[in-house]
Amino acid sequence: xxxxxxxxxxxxxxxxxxxxxxxxxxxxxxxxxxxxxxxxxxxxxxxxxxxxxxxxxxxxxxxxxxxxxxxxxxxxxxxxxxxxxxxxxxxxxxxxxxxxxxxxxxxxxxxx
Amino acid sequence: xxxxxxxxxxxxxxxxxxxxxxxxxxxxxxxxxxxxxxxxxxxxxxxxxxxxxxxxxxxxxxxxxxxxxxxxxxxxxxxxxxxxxxxxxxxxxxxxxxxxxxxxxxxxxxxxxxx
Numbered sequence: 001x002x003x004x005x006x007x008x009x010x011x012x013x014x015x016x017x018x019x020x021x022x023x024x025x026x027x028x029x030x031x032x033x034x035x036x037x038x039x040x041x042x043x044x045x046x047x048x049x050x051x052x053x054x055x056x057x058x059x060x061x062x063x064x065x066x067x068x069x070x071x072x073x074x075x076x077x078x079x080x081x082x083x084x085x086x087x088x089x090x091x092x093x094x095x096x097x098x099x100x101x102x103x104x105x106x107x108x109x110x111x112x
Numbered sequence: 113x114x115x116x117x118x119x120x121x122x123x124x125x126x127x128x129x130x131x132x133x134x135x136x137x138x139x140x141x142x143x144x145x146x147x148x149x150x151x152x153x154x155x156x157x158x159x160x161x162x163x164x165x166x167x168x169x170x171x172x173x174x175x176x177x178x179x180x181x182x183x184x185x186x187x188x189x190x191x192x193x194x195x196x197x198x199x200x201x202x203x204x205x206x207x208x209x210x211x212x213x214x215x216x217x218x219x220x221x222x223x224x225x226x227x
Contacts, residue, residue, distance in 0.1 A: 043218030102154030
């Protein structure tokens with residue numbers, strides 16, 4: 001069974017204080033690992049897809065990396081508008097495997 | 113691209129009543145998904161449609177839940193004989209068929225409260 005564990009559950013940062021969020025996963029074979037951002041009362045918003053170990057993706061202050069067992073979302077010099085819950089999800093290889101398995105998320109608060 | 117639209121945004125019902133939610137995906141997307149999310153948890157997969165065919169359904173999904181996607185356009189999710197444990201945010205997502213992973217676009221969800 002596919003599993004995703006995210007840590008920490010919550011993170012408070014001062015504006016400009018860089019940090020990383022962790023996503024550990026177990027999956028029979030990885031089709032893709034996904035990062036989403038979710039604001040209160042909204043659906044998740046797509047950020048990145050990573051497909052293989054060693055891959056990196058960047059978008060503004062965010063950078064996602066992938067190893068064979070975990071992924072990191074690095075946040076550089078965060079701003080208050082980066083406050084949100086960040087969700088990690090995996091999709092397994094295999095015919096007929098369409099679902100994403102999500103972690104519980106990391107709630108990030110950036111204090112001005 | 114108007115995004116994924118869900119209706120209603122909020123639904124309050126009494127235990128034992130039936131409820132139906134609607135999802136309008138992004139127009140050119142042929143794949144449609146339903147997920148359920150409770151407070152403090154990540155979204156949990158419910159079911160998946162490719163065009164009008166329901167191709168995958170969670171093993172955990174009660175037979176009180178049914179979903180349709182007539183003509184491969186909008187979709188409805190019905191819950192019969194609601195229970196308090198059904199209280200959650202019901203999320204719809206759509207995507208274009210892609211050979212390499214799924215980039216899902218989510219709607220804002222329907223928040224269901226069962227009293």
